[in-house]
Amino acid sequence: MQLAAAGLRVACIEPEDAIRQAVGESLDWSAPDLLKALGLPMDGLVTERMATWKRHVTMKLRDGASEHYVPGAWLADAPLRIELRTLHVDRLRLDEELLKRTVESGVSVIRDTVTKVERNGDRLSAVHTASGVRFSSPWFIDASGFASCLLPREFNLPAIQFGPAKVAIWTYFSVSKLVEGTTLYMEPLPAEYLEWVWEIPISPEVVSVGYVTTGAAMKARREQGLAVDEIFRQQLMKYPRFDTLLQAGPLGPCNVTSYRSRVYDGVAGPNWLVAGEAASMVDPITANGVTAALRHAADASALILKYHKRGTLPLRARIAYNRRILQMAKFFNVGIEKILYEPAVRNRIGARASGTVYTTPAWSMNVVYARLKPKGILKTYLLGLVLGFFRASAWVFSECCKRLPNAAETAG
Numbered sequence: 001m002q003l004a005a006a007g008l009r010v011a012c013i014e015p016e017d018a019i020r021q022a023v024g025e026s027l028d029w030s031a032p033d034l035l036k037a038l039g040l041p042m043d044g045l046v047t048e049r050m051a052t053w054k055r056h057v058t059m060k061l062r063d064g065a066s067e068h069y070v071p072g073a074w075l076a077d078a079p080l081r082i083e084l085r086t087l088h089v090d091r092l093r094l095d096e097e098l099l100k101r102t103v104e105s106g107v108s109v110i111r112d113t114v115t116k117v118e119r120n121g122d123r124l125s126a127v128h129t130a131s132g133v134r135f136s137s138p139w140f141i142d143a144s145g146f147a148s149c150l151l152p153r154e155f156n157l158p159a160i161q162f163g164p165a166k167v168a169i170w171t172y173f174s175v176s177k178l179v180e181g182t183t184l185y186m187e188p189l190p191a192e193y194l195e196w197v198w199e200i201p202i203s204p205e206v207v208s209v210g211y212v213t214t215g216a217a218m219k220a221r222r223e224q225g226l227a228v229d230e231i232f233r234q235q236l237m238k239y240p241r242f243d244t245l246l247q248a249g250p251l252g253p254c255n256v257t258s259y260r261s262r263v264y265d266g267v268a269g270p271n272w273l274v275a276g277e278a279a280s281m282v283d284p285i286t287a288n289g290v291t292a293a294l295r296h297a298a299d300a301s302a303l304i305l306k307y308h309k310r311g312t313l314p315l316r317a318r319i320a321y322n323r324r325i326l327q328m329a330k331f332f333n334v335g336i337e338k339i340l341y342e343p344a345v346r347n348r349i350g351a352r353a354s355g356t357v358y359t360t361p362a363w364s365m366n367v368v369y370a371r372l373k374p375k376g377i378l379k380t381y382l383l384g385l386v387l388g389f390f391r392a393s394a395w396v397f398s399e400c401c402k403r404l405p406n407a408a409e410t411a412g
């Protein structure tokens, strides 16, 4: 949209049927400004019933304990004046609206799938689609998502992975009462990697409910002969909140996806950039995926506009774009793996305190990113220093928790 608005001819190639059911429904506190820049302010999205307010995140443990995570009211005052509200979104409706606006802005949407790229060394010259059409262009953005990663695969980019492979199962329930927040249900067992359940109100009447576990745990249960929906139901039955929802009728169709948090190194070339999950997969519990995708898209578009007359991205711009994506992905993924998923820290300080230890820098860094607007190499390195400091702190803290005696005595 930004490219078309600036007068460039833009074609977006995307198959009619999405490869994965749209997910990414609980937005972090940086997403609203990015949506506003696309002409979708929060109030409008809520009024149009494409979104509900997300005023807090609540962690509910199986033993009944719970914790609310709310940005401090002081953040809304001078000098910071930070917006304390964000949204849950109905992705089908939001994506429809985005598509409508994209077409209205002058972008040609082509319902096809890219199957091959044509290149001359590091430079792309054209893409070929499943229906046999060749599209040439001076510039390319790859936003093909986690499952495809077209250009990272084409250029064999090195991937940095975080944590084990995971599986998510999710469905939708009708509800009569709206909760203006995301709820995360978990049973943090001292010796085990964390599994969790999300509840996200995507409209006043519908909640999205999903279960995330490791690929290995899912495989073990499947080998015991359990069907996916039975595994899902068993998890939901652990929490009284879902009793009435499960009793109301059979489970709706279950969506299943597998993924692994990771980031590619080298996501910009002389005339191409990779954006969204094709570049970096941030763990869903961070609620940073949509923000990251919108940020990458805005950043990539701005770079193309700046350098399109020159026809090539200078090396420093490529390095800076790549570093921003790399550092943010490492920051969120290392933080959440060390502080919450792995047992060492939560065993020592308790899962609720782990949530606070994770969310405080995570929220702050999103704000720092939005305010710093790191475009050039200098600000990118400055941001990298701060992110690196937090990442190293998470690692050191986790190592200390592992080595100190009696690490498994506190939980909850």
Ligand SMILES: Cc1cc2nc3c(=O)[nH]c(=O)nc-3n(C[C@H](O)[C@H](O)[C@H](O)COP(=O)(O)OP(=O)(O)OC[C@H]3O[C@@H](n4cnc5c(N)ncnc54)[C@H](O)[C@@H]3O)c2cc1C
Residues within 6 Å of the ligand: 013, 014, 015, 017, 018, 019, 020, 023, 024, 025, 026, 027, 028, 112, 113, 114, 115, 143, 144, 145, 146, 148, 150, 168, 257, 259, 275, 276, 277, 278, 284, 285, 287, 288, 289, 290, 291, 293
């Ligand atoms: C289980 C789960 C829960 C999540 N929850 C959250 C959350 O609560 N909050 C949050 O912010 N984020 C969340 N995320 C992340 C979020 O879904 C994504 O980061 C966000 O949707 C951006 O994705 P994307 O646009 O990069 O990729 P996608 O949404 O996957 O889009 C990629 C598009 O490319 C198309 N495509 C693929 N291959 C080709 C090809 N060869 N040619 C043409 N088109 C192609 C696909 O059809 C698709 O339309 C979650 C992710 C998962 C897996």
